[in-house]
Amino acid sequence: MKIPLLVSTGILLVALLPCQECRALSKSPAAAPGALHQPDFFQQQQQQQQQTLPVLLRMGEEYFLRLGNLNKRPVGSFPASSSSTSHLQPEAPASNFLRAALQPLPERSLGSPEEGEAEGEAVEREKRSEEPPISLDLTFHLLREVLEMARAEQLAQQAHSNRKLMEIIGK
Amino acid sequence: MPSAFQFQCHFILIFLAASKGETRYLEVRDASEDEPFLLLSEDLKRELSAGQIYRRSLRCIDMLSIEGQFTFTADQPQLHCATFFIGEPEELITIDYDFVNIDCQGGDFLKVFDGWILKGEKFPSSLDHPLPTSQRYIDFCESGNIQRSIRSSQNVAMIFFRIHQPGNGFTITVKKNTNLFPCNVISQTPSGRFTMVIPHQHRNCSFSIIYPVVIKISDLILGHLNGLFLKKPSAGCAGVGDFVELLGGTGLDPSKMFPLADLCHSFHGSAQMKIGCDNTVLRMVSSGKHINRVTFEYHQLDLQEAENRKENSIEEFCFPSI
Numbered sequence: 001m002k003i004p005l006l007v008s009t010g011i012l013l014v015a016l017l018p019c020q021e022c023r024a025l026s027k028s029p030a031a032a033p034g035a036l037h038q039p040d041f042f043q044q045q046q047q048q049q050q051q052t053l054p055v056l057l058r059m060g061e062e063y064f065l066r067l068g069n070l071n072k073r074p075v076g077s078f079p080a081s082s083s084s085t086s087h088l089q090p091e092a093p094a095s096n097f098l099r100a101a102l103q104p105l106p107e108r109s110l111g112s113p114e115e116g117e118a119e120g121e122a123v124e125r126e127k128r129s130e131e132p133p134i135s136l137d138l139t140f141h142l143l144r145e146v147l148e149m150a151r152a153e154q155l156a157q158q159a160h161s162n163r164k165l166m167e168i169i170g171k
Numbered sequence: 172m173p174s175a176f177q178f179q180c181h182f183i184l185i186f187l188a189a190s191k192g193e194t195r196y197l198e199v200r201d202a203s204e205d206e207p208f209l210l211l212s213e214d215l216k217r218e219l220s221a222g223q224i225y226r227r228s229l230r231c232i233d234m235l236s237i238e239g240q241f242t243f244t245a246d247q248p249q250l251h252c253a254t255f256f257i258g259e260p261e262e263l264i265t266i267d268y269d270f271v272n273i274d275c276q277g278g279d280f281l282k283v284f285d286g287w288i289l290k291g292e293k294f295p296s297s298l299d300h301p302l303p304t305s306q307r308y309i310d311f312c313e314s315g316n317i318q319r320s321i322r323s324s325q326n327v328a329m330i331f332f333r334i335h336q337p338g339n340g341f342t343i344t345v346k347k348n349t350n351l352f353p354c355n356v357i358s359q360t361p362s363g364r365f366t367m368v369i370p371h372q373h374r375n376c377s378f379s380i381i382y383p384v385v386i387k388i389s390d391l392i393l394g395h396l397n398g399l400f401l402k403k404p405s406a407g408c409a410g411v412g413d414f415v416e417l418l419g420g421t422g423l424d425p426s427k428m429f430p431l432a433d434l435c436h437s438f439h440g441s442a443q444m445k446i447g448c449d450n451t452v453l454r455m456v457s458s459g460k461h462i463n464r465v466t467f468e469y470h471q472l473d474l475q476e477a478e479n480r481k482e483n484s485i486e487e488f489c490f491p492s493i
Contacts, residue, residue: 134308134331135288136253138232140381140421140449143289146255147381150234151359157225157237 229254236359238347240269244340249333255287256328260356260365260378262347264323266330268311270342273334275312281332281341283309283321287357288329292424295325295355299375299425299454322348325355357381361471366390366464373459377418377425380451383472387443388453390466391415391434411435412458415465419448428452445472 225239231252235241243252256264266283273279285307287294297304301324309321321328334340352368354376361382369376380386393413414435420428431446457463 134282134284135291135293136232136251136329136331137290143255143381146232146234147257147359150236150255150257154236161223 235345238345240342240344242270242340242342243332243334245334245337247337248335250335252333253329253331256323256330256345257357257359258326258347260326260353260358261350262326263350264326264328265346265348266321266323266328267344267346268319268341269344271311272339273311273332273341274336274339277335279312279332279334279336279339281311282330283311284329284331285309285321285323286325286329286355287327287423289423292422292427294327294357294379294423294425295377296424296426299355299377300324325357326350326353327357355379358469362469364466364468366466367453367455369455369457369463371459371462372457375454375456377452377454378467379423379425380469381423381449382451383447383449384451384469385443385445385472386417386451386453386467386469387441388415388434388465388467389441390439390464392437392462392464393435394437394461394463413456413461413463415453415455417444417446418452418454419446419450420452421449423450425452425454447472 225237227239227241229241229243231243231249232254234255234257236257241254243254256266258264271281273281285302286300293300293304293307300307309318330343332341352370352372354367354369354374356365356367356377357379358365358381361380361384365378367376367378393415414433416430416434417432418425418428419431422428428448428450432444434442451469453465453467455463455465
């Protein structure tokens, strides 16, 4: 009798614990095209993800940091970037990322001391690295192009507002 | 006579009281009118403000110079995206998160950077910005629930985002606020005119023009405006606390650009320079002891002007980027 009661209590606790991993933040429902709130994760699956994903996330950041570094290979996945600025195949960074991401995982399966050590190393690596160089590898030429597009949009919007104002005043 | 004098005093007092009352009336009118259209009826005002919020969707690489509500929805995994924001020199950018649907645990991120960063080079530079670089990145995945409204320190900002799952995305509202003493500015246009004032502040301010330009400094005041105390350095600008320098280079970071000229004497007139670099920066260094002001104009250096090189042409100092 007690065992089923304990089991049902445990299930209720698991079901009612708040999910903080999901980040579906909504302020105005009307402004959400195709908006679906993140599904609630099962607690056990969530715990497993917490064990593995932080390292992946850090490795992902480090990968992006490498790509953003001036001395390294530039990012090559922008369709608008000129061919002279990048000569790296988009698949190569992905394969490098997978290689880098896969390496610490077997170590992590051994237990919590190695897990903490890997996390600590990742944190130290991040601290030792220079300022976080998450940046865009865009030439000045392209920057000017998008700047001029933004300027044209601003002028068009201003003209639209003026036209609307004149229509209203004319009524 | 005393009665006449009393009459004059009374008249003055009555006049002052009447004008004060009139002023109060005008202030009340001004206070109640943020919208400029005083003569419009309520219906017309409602109609005018009904569709005033500008909305559109964002591209992976985009630039915005207007207020409005902007939505990005990934139709495929988008791993390297950024949006630049730029305003007028006297504006600050405010970004509000209206809706965010990204998977932070799955590798998505959404970060706001206070300034622009291009190829690892930042504007404003680390020397000119009040915050360290790490604090200039505001990561939604770390502080999204706490900080939903982010204001820039200058007229430029940008966001970086990565979204793996198609259908995920976010909506932001961009607003602009007035900055009374613009310090670090990137010009939207290749031509313009600007006056930079640093009033008793120990800070360095840069004005960046990402075009080859002809720049003409018409007015430079280093010191008190009343002229009682002006800097008179003995030789050059070495050791001077307040000066203006012209920089040229191929990157965005003023601290990595080549100094082309130093100005540490106040003058009124025009000093013109042709700078053929991809980026031209006028930087004012201020000790905080004085009120410093510089007024300058600039326009784009076209090919014909570049060919007719005369004195003060410094194109040869700009090397192509590696």
